[in-house]
Amino acid sequence: MRISDSIESFIKELMTDGSSEVELRRNELAEYFGCAPSQINYVLATRFSPDQGYLTESRRGGGGYIRIVRVVQSGSQWLLYLVNQRIGDSLTEDEALRLITQLRDRQMITTDEAYIMAGAVSAKAMAVPIPGELKDALRARTLKSMLTAVAGRNRS
Amino acid sequence: MRISDSIESFIKELMTDGSSEVELRRNELAEYFGCAPSQINYVLATRFSPDQGYLTESRRGGGGYIRIVRVVQSGSQWLLYLVNQRIGDSLTEDEALRLITQLRDRQMITTDEAYIMAGAVSAKAMAVPIPGELKDALRARTLKSMLTAVAGRNRS
DNA sequence: TATTCAAAAAGGTCAAAGATAGTCAATCTA
DNA sequence: TAGATTGACTATCTTTGACCTTTTTGAATA
Numbered sequence: 001m002r003i004s005d006s007i008e009s010f011i012k013e014l015m016t017d018g019s020s021e022v023e024l025r026r027n028e029l030a031e032y033f034g035c036a037p038s039q040i041n042y043v044l045a046t047r048f049s050p051d052q053g054y055l056t057e058s059r060r061g062g063g064g065y066i067r068i069v070r071v072v073q074s075g076s077q078w079l080l081y082l083v084n085q086r087i088g089d090s091l092t093e094d095e096a097l098r099l100i101t102q103l104r105d106r107q108m109i110t111t112d113e114a115y116i117m118a119g120a121v122s123a124k125a126m127a128v129p130i131p132g133e134l135k136d137a138l139r140a141r142t143l144k145s146m147l148t149a150v151a152g153r154n155r156s
Numbered sequence: 157m158r159i160s161d162s163i164e165s166f167i168k169e170l171m172t173d174g175s176s177e178v179e180l181r182r183n184e185l186a187e188y189f190g191c192a193p194s195q196i197n198y199v200l201a202t203r204f205s206p207d208q209g210y211l212t213e214s215r216r217g218g219g220g221y222i223r224i225v226r227v228v229q230s231g232s233q234w235l236l237y238l239v240n241q242r243i244g245d246s247l248t249e250d251e252a253l254r255l256i257t258q259l260r261d262r263q264m265i266t267t268d269e270a271y272i273m274a275g276a277v278s279a280k281a282m283a284v285p286i287p288g289e290l291k292d293a294l295r296a297r298t299l300k301s302m303l304t305a306v307a308g309r310n311r312s
Numbered sequence: 313t314a315t316t317c318a319a320a321a322a323g324g325t326c327a328a329a330g331a332t333a334g335t336c337a338a339t340c341t342a
Numbered sequence: 343t344a345g346a347t348t349g350a351c352t353a354t355c356t357t358t359g360a361c362c363t364t365t366t367t368g369a370a371t372a
Contacts, residue, residue: 059333
């Protein structure tokens, strides 16, 4: 069995015990499995990515950690589709607004949240001296980042 | 648990008991926690900054002290202050996160909204090839734009 | 008694060291 | 050749210590 697979099952094992959330020390785990610390990142990237239903947070420095959260697939299907396929890496303001409106109509977000998100992707927010294509790229990233946060609240 | 976190909770504990104000001796506290006195300053700087809703005063010399005051201000006032003065035209991610956390603590926004806003100003959202200063400028605009959406509701 | 001033008693600053985690490109292996 | 593994380099957060500034105290002096 590959080490990556072992690490994957080890983590999933931890999450089976009730909680849908684990916290670990990267270096500890790496030492436990006798691998390079960066391999933990590899496992996170390939087996615990958002499109696989997981979110991760971390902190560096003394007392640092990595936290992995499992999210519910059902309600987030549409969100995951948006984040991983639909949006891509460029989005105009009009497209963004249409998507946000749809999210609200499907009751994935509240009206208040829709306004906030619209604010974030508005031309006003992006009124800095950069080319239009970059703004569209930025808008895509911004919206995806916000949608990831929305997906994060459906914890299992 | 990190020492800094312990010190932080210790101080916040003290303030929960009625008063929104504490006075402490830096050296005493440092000795109590077995750390360098300057670590107290670190905690003040990273956890009791004005952005986090606190003000500090201090006095040196015999009978010196550090006083920490939790600032209370009406929500809408604070919003105006943020948009018109505090944020300005440049904001780092850390600063933005602190402000968003404050917004949530003061119940101006929900926890879900806080996550969405954090997503919008994250480095991940801004991972396009533009200079760092532009990102900070963009972040300032983005946050202000979202806060405008927040201000637009509850106009009571 | 009033003044002076050096020592003591605080707290402040900042940069270095320590402790984590992240990234990415090279290399290995099935 | 795709996926796995590694390690050098980077980024970030915490902790410490050397050195600095401000304030009080109290003994010596005018």
